[in-house]
Amino acid sequence: MIVSAGYIGERILFYELQPGSGSRPRFKRREALAINAPIRAGDQPTPFICDWNNDGRWDILYGGGFGWVRVFLNEGTNENPKLMPGQHVLSQGKPIILHMREFFPGIDDYWHDLGYVHPSFVDWDGDGLRDLMVPNVGNRIYWYKNIGTRTAPAFGPRLQVICDGYEDTQERRVATAKALGSETKKWKTFPLDALSSPFWWRARAGFGDLNGDGLMDLVTADAGTASEAKPFAESITLFVQYRDAAGKLRLRRDHVITLPDGSGAINVRYQPPCQVIVHDWDRDGLLDLVINLGPTMKTGPAVLRNIGTRTQPRFDQPRRLTCYGEDLVGITKHGPYYGIGDMDGDGRADLLASTEVGAYVFFRRTAMDMDKPPATQFGKVRLEP
Numbered sequence: 001m002i003v004s005a006g007y008i009g010e011r012i013l014f015y016e017l018q019p020g021s022g023s024r025p026r027f028k029r030r031e032a033l034a035i036n037a038p039i040r041a042g043d044q045p046t047p048f049i050c051d052w053n054n055d056g057r058w059d060i061l062y063g064g065g066f067g068w069v070r071v072f073l074n075e076g077t078n079e080n081p082k083l084m085p086g087q088h089v090l091s092q093g094k095p096i097i098l099h100m101r102e103f104f105p106g107i108d109d110y111w112h113d114l115g116y117v118h119p120s121f122v123d124w125d126g127d128g129l130r131d132l133m134v135p136n137v138g139n140r141i142y143w144y145k146n147i148g149t150r151t152a153p154a155f156g157p158r159l160q161v162i163c164d165g166y167e168d169t170q171e172r173r174v175a176t177a178k179a180l181g182s183e184t185k186k187w188k189t190f191p192l193d194a195l196s197s198p199f200w201w202r203a204r205a206g207f208g209d210l211n212g213d214g215l216m217d218l219v220t221a222d223a224g225t226a227s228e229a230k231p232f233a234e235s236i237t238l239f240v241q242y243r244d245a246a247g248k249l250r251l252r253r254d255h256v257i258t259l260p261d262g263s264g265a266i267n268v269r270y271q272p273p274c275q276v277i278v279h280d281w282d283r284d285g286l287l288d289l290v291i292n293l294g295p296t297m298k299t300g301p302a303v304l305r306n307i308g309t310r311t312q313p314r315f316d317q318p319r320r321l322t323c324y325g326e327d328l329v330g331i332t333k334h335g336p337y338y339g340i341g342d343m344d345g346d347g348r349a350d351l352l353a354s355t356e357v358g359a360y361v362f363f364r365r366t367a368m369d370m371d372k373p374p375a376t377q378f379g380k381v382r383l384e385p
Helices: 170-180 365-369
Strands: 002-006 011-017 027-031 046-050 059-063 069-072 120-122 131-134 142-146 155-160 206-208 217-222 235-243 249-256 276-279 288-293 300-304 338-341 350-354 360-363
Touching: 046 120, 046 338, 046 350, 120 206, 206 276, 217 249, 217 276, 276 338, 288 338, 350 365, 360 365
Parallel strands: none
Antiparallel strands: 002 011, 011 027, 046 059, 059 069, 120 131, 131 142, 142 155, 206 217, 217 235, 235 249, 276 288, 288 300, 338 350, 350 360
């Protein structure tokens, strides 16, 4: 028997020697599976909690640092989940795997050729089917149209989210490559490139109808608010979809998200990378924002409550999320990335946080809303005769 372990594939394979091989041994490839083993999702995985196949049970869509997009299907129940091994999400029959070198010309020897994909599963084009949105390591946002059904999603070719004034051209792709270092070979990871794209590098976008017009919008780090003096001082901005005179869906930059004191910078530096999740955290009918707040090693999830309206959102100061009264900080150095959704069937959103090596940590909402752990008291021991 030959054993092979794969970090990127999160699998342990073994090749079993088949009987009767004779002088030329024959092996059959099999996968080693454990009962109730913790799920592993590879390098710095971004989870998105959704009902992938519309069967009424939550699943986990996730993307990893190495560029692939996969899904853990839940074959149990919402209260007692049974997650299957991760399976690739396909585009035109092939696994979706994104790397920096695919996006821009002249960077074949780019040193940081990873993917860092942050998938979301939402109806981007308003046709009633949820599409696959894939922000990633680069400063372009890609998406895959759902050409399947609600119960069996299938995806067409890779498309690009285009914002007004940033129509993608070969000249702009070349300019981005130069900013990365294609000519000097002095590679950069997060260069200023606001003329080519409005989106910041490696930023996770959040999706939701934030202006109440029935169309999906997005919130993400805005490259246009960075500068040479403060290259990592980007703010998060609302980009809204609308229909032009011909009825075609378009996207425009709407406004920078500001706080009640008028400030706009909400700590979306490289470490941790910016991430925004759109969710009605407090169940008041208004969409809130969940972000990763704080410097490296002290980062943690925080909620910006929507204190505006369904058509004109405004957001409160960030409030750190806690577990039994303690801030959720230092879960991992890289990230962590969060999944938000009701995972225990009580009608309230829970938190799923990834670690750098692909394990997920689950925080139940009940524990997050409590100031301290429940008290335990034992009575006197009574011996039965």
